Amino acid sequence: EVQLLDSGGGLKQPGGSLRLSCATSGFTFSSYAMNWVRQAPGKGLEWVSTITSGGSTYYADSVKGRFTISRDTSKSTLYLEMNSLRGEDTAVYYCAKGSMSSRGGWFDPWGQGTLVTVSS
Amino acid sequence: DIVMTQSPDSLAVSLGERATINCKSSQSVLYSSNNKNYLAWYQQKPGQPPKLLIYWASTREFGVPDRFSGSGSGTDFTLTISSLQAEDVAVYYCHQYYSTPALTFGGGTKVEIK
Numbered sequence: 001e002v003q004l005l006d007s008g009g010g011l012k013q014p015g016g017s018l019r020l021s022c023a024t025s026g027f028t029f030s031s032y033a034m035n036w037v038r039q040a041p042g043k044g045l046e047w048v049s050t051i052t053s054g055g056s057t058y059y060a061d062s063v064k065g066r067f068t069i070s071r072d073t074s075k076s077t078l079y080l081e082m083n084s085l086r087g088e089d090t091a092v093y094y095c096a097k098g099s100m101s102s103r104g105g106w107f108d109p110w111g112q113g114t115l116v117t118v119s120s
Numbered sequence: 121d122i123v124m125t126q127s128p129d130s131l132a133v134s135l136g137e138r139a140t141i142n143c144k145s146s147q148s149v150l151y152s153s154n155n156k157n158y159l160a161w162y163q164q165k166p167g168q169p170p171k172l173l174i175y176w177a178s179t180r181e182f183g184v185p186d187r188f189s190g191s192g193s194g195t196d197f198t199l200t201i202s203s204l205q206a207e208d209v210a211v212y213y214c215h216q217y218y219s220t221p222a223l224t225f226g227g228g229t230k231v232e233i234k
Contacts, residue, residue, distance in 0.1 A: 035223075045162075045170065045213055045225040058221030094169050103220040106160035108181070110169035 002026040002109055004095050009114030016085050016118070022078040022095030022111055029076035033098030035107055036069060036080050038091035038116075048093070049080065053101035062088075085118045092116075122146050122219045126212075126226035132234040139201040141229045143214035148194045151218060158218030161190055161199045164228075165210045173212075174199065201231070209233060 008020040036048040096107035123146040157177035162170035174190035214226040
């Protein structure tokens with residue numbers, strides 16, 4: 001069974017940093033693209049970032065230059081390093097497995113989500 | 121980026137009745153080389169992550185009840201719940217994975233019981 005376990009969320013002040021993790025199991029981690037998607041309180045889904053199986057990375061304009069996605073294949077774990085946090089980054093962050101090795105593809109499954117709150 | 125527009129924002133349907141959700145993309149998500157529509161549908165219940173229902177616009181994910189169906193091509197798509205059950209109360213999202221890297225979602229449609 002494919003499983004994704006998000007962690008690392010919390011309360012941070014504006015300008016702060018945070019690293020999210022997504023521990024995975026049940027599939028060949030190195031063969032698939034992985035993604036981060038966020039959901040602000042009461043709002044819809046927003047794609048944040050993708051890393052392909054080959055290590056290419058892509059970001060939404062809203063986080064480009066502030067967030068960094070990475071993966072540790074030896075640990076089957078996905079990361080999101082978040083810097084220069086802003087109030088509008090407040091959201092539940094989900095990791096999601098891509099259906100393909102490249103950046104396209106649907107997302108399945110999703111982690112349970114980890115809440116990031118940016119507030120002074 | 122491709123903009124995905126869902127309608128309606130919410131709908132209330134009686135148990136056993138049909139629910140229809142529309143999704144329109146600002147440009148075609150049909151890839152001509154394989155004739156596939158790069159469009160997925162997800163269901164999100166309160167306090168839970170999204171769950172994949174449909175991919176390639178009309179392929180039902182394993183284990184998804186057959187009352188859920190997807191249709192459409194190009195820029196116009198529909199998710200239909202043929203006979204609404206109480207457990208179908210949720211928010212439904214469409215998602216295009218044609219135009220990378222920004223894999224955009226629709227704004228969501230909330231389905232409730234009338």
